[in-house]
Amino acid sequence: MTIRFHYFANPTRALRVAKTLLPFSLAAMSVLLGWGLWLALYASPPDYQQGEAVRIMYVHVPAAWMALFVYIIVAAGSVSFLIWRHPLGELIAEAAAPIGACFTALALITGSLWGQPMWGTWWVWDARLTSVLILFFLYLGYMGLRNAFDDPAKGSRAASILAIIGTINLPIIKFSVDWWNTLHQPASVLRLGGPTIHPDMLWPLLIMAVGFKFYFLSVGIIRLRNHVALRRLQALSLLSSDSSSLAAVRLSSVAPFFAMGGYAFYVWPAYGVTFCVLAILFARSAIAMRRNEAAVQRLPSPQSVS
Amino acid sequence: MMVFFALLHRELRLAGRQKFDVTLPLAVAVLILLLFPLSLGPEPDLLRRLAPAALWIAALLGALLGLDRLFHSDFDDGSLDQLILSGLPLPLLVLGKSLGHWLLTSLPMTAVTLLMGIFLNLPGTAFLPLALAMILGGASLTLLGTTIMALTLGARRGGALTGLLLLPLTLPIAIFGAGTVTAALSDLPTRPPLLVLGGIFLGCLAICPFLAAIALREALD
Numbered sequence: 001m002t003i004r005f006h007y008f009a010n011p012t013r014a015l016r017v018a019k020t021l022l023p024f025s026l027a028a029m030s031v032l033l034g035w036g037l038w039l040a041l042y043a044s045p046p047d048y049q050q051g052e053a054v055r056i057m058y059v060h061v062p063a064a065w066m067a068l069f070v071y072i073i074v075a076a077g078s079v080s081f082l083i084w085r086h087p088l089g090e091l092i093a094e095a096a097a098p099i100g101a102c103f104t105a106l107a108l109i110t111g112s113l114w115g116q117p118m119w120g121t122w123w124v125w126d127a128r129l130t131s132v133l134i135l136f137f138l139y140l141g142y143m144g145l146r147n148a149f150d151d152p153a154k155g156s157r158a159a160s161i162l163a164i165i166g167t168i169n170l171p172i173i174k175f176s177v178d179w180w181n182t183l184h185q186p187a188s189v190l191r192l193g194g195p196t197i198h199p200d201m202l203w204p205l206l207i208m209a210v211g212f213k214f215y216f217l218s219v220g221i222i223r224l225r226n227h228v229a230l231r232r233l234q235a236l237s238l239l240s241s242d243s244s245s246l247a248a249v250r251l252s253s254v255a256p257f258f259a260m261g262g263y264a265f266y267v268w269p270a271y272g273v274t275f276c277v278l279a280i281l282f283a284r285s286a287i288a289m290r291r292n293e294a295a296v297q298r299l300p301s302p303q304s305v306s
Numbered sequence: 307m308m309v310f311f312a313l314l315h316r317e318l319r320l321a322g323r324q325k326f327d328v329t330l331p332l333a334v335a336v337l338i339l340l341l342f343p344l345s346l347g348p349e350p351d352l353l354r355r356l357a358p359a360a361l362w363i364a365a366l367l368g369a370l371l372g373l374d375r376l377f378h379s380d381f382d383d384g385s386l387d388q389l390i391l392s393g394l395p396l397p398l399l400v401l402g403k404s405l406g407h408w409l410l411t412s413l414p415m416t417a418v419t420l421l422m423g424i425f426l427n428l429p430g431t432a433f434l435p436l437a438l439a440m441i442l443g444g445a446s447l448t449l450l451g452t453t454i455m456a457l458t459l460g461a462r463r464g465g466a467l468t469g470l471l472l473l474p475l476t477l478p479i480a481i482f483g484a485g486t487v488t489a490a491l492s493d494l495p496t497r498p499p500l501l502v503l504g505g506i507f508l509g510c511l512a513i514c515p516f517l518a519a520i521a522l523r524e525a526l527d
Binding site: 130137138140141144145149150151154155157158161162164165166168172 | 453457458460461462464467470471473474475477478509513517520521524525
């Protein structure tokens with residue numbers, strides 16, 4: 001394992017592995033998200049208390065899990081960069097942070113859409129919601145601090161330190177529902193004593209969660225390749241200043257009979273916002289990567305992205 | 307140890323030459339506090355209920371202003387480079403600057419908030435918990451603020467960025483600090499939130515000097 005660690009310190013080698021991995025990751029993501037969506041929206045039972053609104057859980061909980069998971073990746077990358085000067089650690093942290101910010105925002109938005117029909121309020125200042133909001137600001141602060149320096153190397157080092165400081169928030173988020181009386185329900189899956197959720201609901205949840213993980217892996221690889229290409233272009237000061245186009249994604253209108261037991265106003269926007277945001281993030285990352293890697297290919301030097 | 311006291315002495319003497327820089331955060335805190343009764347009306351019960359939150363918000367914003375002085379003047383004239391190159395342990399430098407900041411900004415801020423507590427109709431029993439909470443919370447704020455200032459030392463838009471980075475980290479301090487005074491107002495035990503504030507302070511004391519030292523070294527490379 002130690003040999004592999006340093007083997008991948010060379011970004012070109014890591015990139016080669018990432019390139020071979022990307023098609024499989026995209027395939028796994030599509031299959032799992034497609035199957036998960038079918039299970040979540042159609043083939044799973046409604047809740048005896050919440051009715052059809054429980055389907056929001058299948059996007060809300062995986063998004064929240066991803067928000068925490070990606071922050072751990074960012075913090076781990078920052079630690080490996082600061083302590084061992086592993087260049088890939090910093091690249092992975094930089095690539096992963098915007099994805100984590102998107103997932104945190106999605107967790108907050110879908111949770112809000114779920115909270116209104118179930119709790120009667122769009123927002124409440126309990127420990128779980130407040131600490132996830134803090135996590136969102138930590139992501140924004142991380143990305144902002146990195147871009148606030150004219151020297152990108154200084155920016156990445158400062159941002160790495162900030163990521164480590166923010167790690168204290170993670171156990172607070174996870175255990176907040178157990179330590180304090182909160183409106184948000186306590187842990188039902190990752191807890192001592194095993195999950196308390198029925199398998200008919202657990203399986204769609206887990207499939208969506210793993211699908212989101214493959215989404216993260218795919219978009220992470222795309223952003224990683226984009227950032228490596230950007231570094232090469234910046235090093236040669238060849239970066240053009242045109243801005244990337246924003247891919248617009250439109251949702252088709254909902255078929256009339258999918259009324260979701262009266263909760264359609266909440267369930268469909270929750271899924272809509274989730275897949276809109278994820279699709280826009282994917283499109284922007286892929287377009288930027290294509291453009292920058294093409295620019296690197298056009299460079300008149302013997303080495304190129306293989 | 308002697309180095310530490312020499313650093314502290316330097317901080318205090320420099321501040322003594324620029325008294326306005328020291329009193330500015332206090333003045334801002336008082337003005338922010340004045341906004342609350344002026345905009346909410348003079349009804350004493352309402353002011354008493356809002357006093358914990360108002361006092362902590364004013365103290366936080368005032369402390370944020372006072373953090374500017376920590377490193378920037380030394381950074382601008384090159385003496386920070388000299389201090390780092392001199393070989394003295396950087397965490398000690400950070401602790402010296404933090405203690406100087408706490409003595410010059412946090413402690414006077416505590417006194418000012420006690421005074422403003424009178425204006426906001428705080429009952430007598432709430433003053434001791436408020437003072438203790440401000441002392442502990444102010445120390446944690448100082449340590450966190452020093453770390454964030456060290457991080458943003460070379461950044462553009464440093465001032466606003468510091469606020470964006472610092473405020474999420476100080477939210478637990480504000481929650482438990484205001485919670486202490488609210489507990490005192492309702493005759494509930496004030497020891498639990500004070501203990502949490504003490505825990506936060508000890509955690510900051512253990513971690514912040516070292517992180518700030520790393521940040522200083524990176525900022526001046």
